[in-house]
Amino acid sequence: MKRSQKPFDAILLGNMVNSIAFFGSATLIVLAGIFSLFAGVQSVYLTVVDLPFISDISFELFVIHMAVASLTLTIAFFSFTYALRKLIYVLALVGALPEGQRTDFQKEQSDIMVKSASTVLTEALKTFNFGIRGYYYFMAALGLFVSPYLCIALTVFMTTVLIYRQIGTSTSTAINDYVNALEEYHKSLR
Amino acid sequence: MPFALPTDFDILQSIAILFLFLAWLGNSAILS
Numbered sequence: 001m002k003r004s005q006k007p008f009d010a011i012l013l014g015n016m017v018n019s020i021a022f023f024g025s026a027t028l029i030v031l032a033g034i035f036s037l038f039a040g041v042q043s044v045y046l047t048v049v050d051l052p053f054i055s056d057i058s059f060e061l062f063v064i065h066m067a068v069a070s071l072t073l074t075i076a077f078f079s080f081t082y083a084l085r086k087l088i089y090v091l092a093l094v095g096a097l098p099e100g101q102r103t104d105f106q107k108e109q110s111d112i113m114v115k116s117a118s119t120v121l122t123e124a125l126k127t128f129n130f131g132i133r134g135y136y137y138f139m140a141a142l143g144l145f146v147s148p149y150l151c152i153a154l155t156v157f158m159t160t161v162l163i164y165r166q167i168g169t170s171t172s173t174a175i176n177d178y179v180n181a182l183e184e185y186h187k188s189l190r
Numbered sequence: 191m192p193f194a195l196p197t198d199f200d201i202l203q204s205i206a207i208l209f210l211f212l213a214w215l216g217n218s219a220i221l222s
Contacts, residue, residue: 156213
């Protein structure tokens with residue numbers, strides 16, 4: 001299938017860049033907050049262990065729990081920056097796509113370029129999704145402060161929520177239907 | 191010893207932490 005809508009593609013990609021950049025900077029702000037807690041970690045520890053539902057843990061273990069929680073967000077942050085980097089490659093790839101192919105060879109090469117650009121775009125969005133999932137698992141990591149059992153239970157719960165949202169909702173069904181219809185549409189053009 | 195884990199860092203703690211990261215990786219690998 002051939003279509004030439006570069007300005008439209010650029011608008012769509014621009015919106016993606018904006019949303020990934022937003023998540024990147026939001027995560028950076030949260031991380032800055034968490035890392036600043038490390039400066040006064042002793043007083044934070046004394047405040048937290050006084051809470052009735054928090055298990056009586058040593059200061060060292062408390063620091064490990066904080067490190068695990070901040071590690072999840074750090075990984076999420078780096079996923080966002082990596083996704084942004086991939087998406088910027090996509091901008092270059094889509095921007096450089098040639099138009100007006102005449103020979104069969106030119107069409108073949110053009111198809112390869114379109115396929116490569118869409119692969120990089122898919123990878124960028126996969127990395128972005130990986131970072132988004134990090135927020136869910138950050139919530140599960142917070143359960144460590146109460147009990148490791150709660151952390152395991154929250155991990156199972158968050159995983160279930162993610163699986164449900166990916167395959168169980170009417171949104172995901174609609175997207176799948178759309179993708180299937182698009183594939184059939186492409187087949188009919190060949 | 192320059193670095194030692196706290197005594198209350200038991201096997202359950204490490205299982206919980208490991209489970210968390212494995213679930214994250216596995217979830218992303220399967221569902222993406």
